[in-house]
Amino acid sequence: MNRVINFNAGPAAIPLDVLKQAQEEMLDWNGTGMSVMEVSHRSKEYEAMHNEAQDLFRKLAGMGPEWKILFLTGGASTQFFMIPMNFLHSGRKATYLVTGNWSKGALKEAKRFGTCDAYTTENPDGTFTRILKPSEFSIDPNSTYVHMTSNNTLFGSQWHYWPETGSVPLVCDMSSDIFSRPFPADKFSLIYAGAQKNLGPSGVTVVAVKDSFLQLAEEQAKLPTMLSYRTHADNNSLYNTPPCFSIYILSLTLKWLDKNGGLEAMQKINEEKGRIIYSAIDASNGFYRGPVEKDSRSLMNVVFRLDTVEKEELFVKEAKARGIVGVKGHRSTGGIRFSMYNANLVDNVAKAAQFMEDFRKKYS
Amino acid sequence: MNRVINFNAGPAAIPLDVLKQAQEEMLDWNGTGMSVMEVSHRSKEYEAMHNEAQDLFRKLAGMGPEWKILFLTGGASTQFFMIPMNFLHSGRKATYLVTGNWSKGALKEAKRFGTCDAYTTENPDGTFTRILKPSEFSIDPNSTYVHMTSNNTLFGSQWHYWPETGSVPLVCDMSSDIFSRPFPADKFSLIYAGAQKNLGPSGVTVVAVKDSFLQLAEEQAKLPTMLSYRTHADNNSLYNTPPCFSIYILSLTLKWLDKNGGLEAMQKINEEKGRIIYSAIDASNGFYRGPVEKDSRSLMNVVFRLDTVEKEELFVKEAKARGIVGVKGHRSTGGIRFSMYNANLVDNVAKAAQFMEDFRKKYS
Numbered sequence: 084m085n086r087v088i089n090f091n092a093g094p095a096a097i098p099l100d101v102l103k104q105a106q107e108e109m110l111d112w113n114g115t116g117m118s119v120m121e122v123s124h125r126s127k128e129y130e131a132m133h134n135e136a137q138d139l140f141r142k143l144a145g146m147g148p149e150w151k152i153l154f155l156t157g158g159a160s161t162q163f164f165m166i167p168m169n170f171l172h173s174g175r176k177a178t179y180l181v182t183g184n185w186s187k188g189a190l191k192e193a194k195r196f197g198t199c200d201a202y203t204t205e206n207p208d209g210t211f212t213r214i215l216k217p218s219e220f221s222i223d224p225n226s227t228y229v230h231m232t233s234n235n236t237l238f239g240s241q242w243h244y245w246p247e248t249g250s251v252p253l254v255c256d257m258s259s260d261i262f263s264r265p266f267p268a269d270k271f272s273l274i275y276a277g278a279q280k281n282l283g284p285s286g287v288t289v290v291a292v293k294d295s296f297l298q299l300a301e302e303q304a305k306l307p308t309m310l311s312y313r314t315h316a317d318n319n320s321l322y323n324t325p326p327c328f329s330i331y332i333l334s335l336t337l338k339w340l341d342k343n344g345g346l347e348a349m350q351k352i353n354e355e356k357g358r359i360i361y362s363a364i365d366a367s368n369g370f371y372r373g374p375v376e377k378d379s380r381s382l383m384n385v386v387f388r389l390d391t392v393e394k395e396e397l398f399v400k401e402a403k404a405r406g407i408v409g410v411k412g413h414r415s416t417g418g419i420r421f422s423m424y425n426a427n428l429v430d431n432v433a434k435a436a437q438f439m440e441d442f443r444k445k446y447s
Numbered sequence: 448m449n450r451v452i453n454f455n456a457g458p459a460a461i462p463l464d465v466l467k468q469a470q471e472e473m474l475d476w477n478g479t480g481m482s483v484m485e486v487s488h489r490s491k492e493y494e495a496m497h498n499e500a501q502d503l504f505r506k507l508a509g510m511g512p513e514w515k516i517l518f519l520t521g522g523a524s525t526q527f528f529m530i531p532m533n534f535l536h537s538g539r540k541a542t543y544l545v546t547g548n549w550s551k552g553a554l555k556e557a558k559r560f561g562t563c564d565a566y567t568t569e570n571p572d573g574t575f576t577r578i579l580k581p582s583e584f585s586i587d588p589n590s591t592y593v594h595m596t597s598n599n600t601l602f603g604s605q606w607h608y609w610p611e612t613g614s615v616p617l618v619c620d621m622s623s624d625i626f627s628r629p630f631p632a633d634k635f636s637l638i639y640a641g642a643q644k645n646l647g648p649s650g651v652t653v654v655a656v657k658d659s660f661l662q663l664a665e666e667q668a669k670l671p672t673m674l675s676y677r678t679h680a681d682n683n684s685l686y687n688t689p690p691c692f693s694i695y696i697l698s699l700t701l702k703w704l705d706k707n708g709g710l711e712a713m714q715k716i717n718e719e720k721g722r723i724i725y726s727a728i729d730a731s732n733g734f735y736r737g738p739v740e741k742d743s744r745s746l747m748n749v750v751f752r753l754d755t756v757e758k759e760e761l762f763v764k765e766a767k768a769r770g771i772v773g774v775k776g777h778r779s780t781g782g783i784r785f786s787m788y789n790a791n792l793v794d795n796v797a798k799a800a801q802f803m804e805d806f807r808k809k810y811s
Contacts, residue, residue, distance in 0.1 A: 085475065085480050086474065086475065086480050086481070087479070087480035087481060089480075089481055089485055091481075091485065091486070091487045092487070093487075093688065094484055094485055094486060094487060094488060094688065094691055095485060096481075096485055097482060097484055097485055099474075102473055102474055102482050102484075103473075103474070105473060106470055106473035106474065109466055109467075109469060109470035109473070110450065110463075110466055110467070110470065111449065111450065115451070115772075116449050116450050116451035116453075116770070116772070117450070117451060117453055117455075117460075117772075118461060118466050120458055120461055120466075120647075120648035120649075120696065121453055121455065121458055121459060121460055121461050122455070122458060123455045123456070123457075123458060123773060124458060124649070125778070156520035156521050156522075156525075156650070156690070157520050157521055157673055158520075158673075158687045158688055159687075160672070160673050160686070160687040161520075161673050163671075163672075163673070164671035164672070164673060164674070168671070191672075192671055192672065195671060277688065279688055283484075284484035284691065284692050285484075285488070285688045285689065285690055285691050285692070286520070286650045286651075286690030286691070286692060286693055287650075307527075307528035307532070307556055307559060308524070308527075308528070308555075308556065309521055309522075309524050309525050309527075309528060310528070322524070323521075323522045323523075323524040324457065324458065324522055324641065324643055324649045325649065326520070326649055326650030326690060326693065327458055327648065327649050327650070328648050328649070328650060328692060328693065328696075329650055329690065329692065329693070332484065332692075406480070408479075408480070408481075409487060414489065
């Protein structure tokens, strides 16, 4: 077995201990004599795991029982329309804070359902190189919610403060940095995240929604049954068959997180990883150039350029020869991207920084 | 390792060879040095597997290149509304053939979008004990499509002929008997199936749609992006991150099916399994009573009753002691149910029949 250093942006690295446990239990999960994939979602064994994962999610997030934890499918892209479909009814309006490609996509879907105020940091060339400053937006108190995306995988930026929204509920797409650092759950009303970056594999999307906000949702009868949050909240995400295996890997990942110190420990580790890589960029005398403004830099997705596309291709190739994969930037942006989610250890990041240094010496 | 005989209705038994391969490759899939869960869905390794699964699906189903094979999420319940949302626009109508709980659910969602003719075999007490006879329905040629459910997991009935729909496209929910027998693909325009019965684990829904039918779908711009079949067809089900691991297990299950003789071989095996269990019922002198009319009996889900609920509970308990699990009927119907999908071998079914015989002798 020759495991690589995996900087994929998502699906991404999963803790080795999680994979080993899944491997060990593949033919006989929890003494059932079946794989977890073969167990009924109505069985007490499955439900115990499902409920335990919800409880652990609440514990790690510092959420009380007023939060419903839903396990849905369709990725964050499905939440882009489910949120306005459920909450932007009856002539209501919402406010969107647009700081990257994904929040722009969320706004596009919301406009189908109602009026949206939008504030953006999009540059004239379509790129995003920073998040919004507090002075650059104001929240209409008549907004039903404010939507933001805490971290931008494509452009490598991240919110390092939480916007003040007054009494307006805050909705956040945390797909790419959830549980990488503590956050004040009380400030939010709905948080969602595709699991395939910091929480496990693709195939499950976690939606945490506060009871008080759920009260504002459209009546269940007015929506297709599967598109109403109420359906899933009322049935503990077991209205129909959930994506059991993805939830199982999520549950193991949450246990791993908890065992390793929870969100505060992750924050320290992620800050250390960020320090290592951004130092390598900043100390390179322009050999590596990070386009994102310093106070908006992401600790999850580090994006940088070399001076030619050819050199970037060479970088990708030589990284691979060193066992470092997934470093090619998003197809729409080019460049280099290191995605360093929780499962990427400091040691791996240090090796990547060493490679950057060696590559620079060889080619500068 | 003590594997049980697994009669779960879904999620259900998966071929042991499939699980063993998944176990073996858990830490290093296909020489990538990563689990298949950690690989980018934009990588050539992932795309090759994804495309190969589509090709193998077409091959097994006898479908030509005019069929798009989509890998979606949200289960059959999501297809219940996506089909009318996409096809029942502009004042069109559809025809629903209702022979069980799931087709009834599909009709309920369709009525939100347009007019539906419906023909049903529902009994006054809400049960279904047979499918429709050809003389019991007629298809309005102005229907945009006819919807049917080929097998009813809850009540244990199955269509043993295909309805004549003339020029009206036939849409079929095959979730619980897909690939258990050959079927004339040409007769259909759209087929869908949650994978968790005959195709693998939960978390992925296969939708096969003919190009000519897709032409009738609502314009993409008029629907939330993720709810348009066109989005997924145009992007080879890679518009956003698909449920990679579920698709991987699906791909291994399709290979297992192909290696074991494809649909004709499965049909023979499933007929033999059905013969064994239905003989045990019919030879029991009324100790076991199958409510479904003989020509509507399902080869996938065998449903029967004992004379008291207490005896049924005892049956479930003693079956479990023999290593036979998942035999309790659906919570809405009670009774006993053996779900015998492709991964359940004749040998296991024979052991279950032996148990039925032993139990009958002990308690009759």
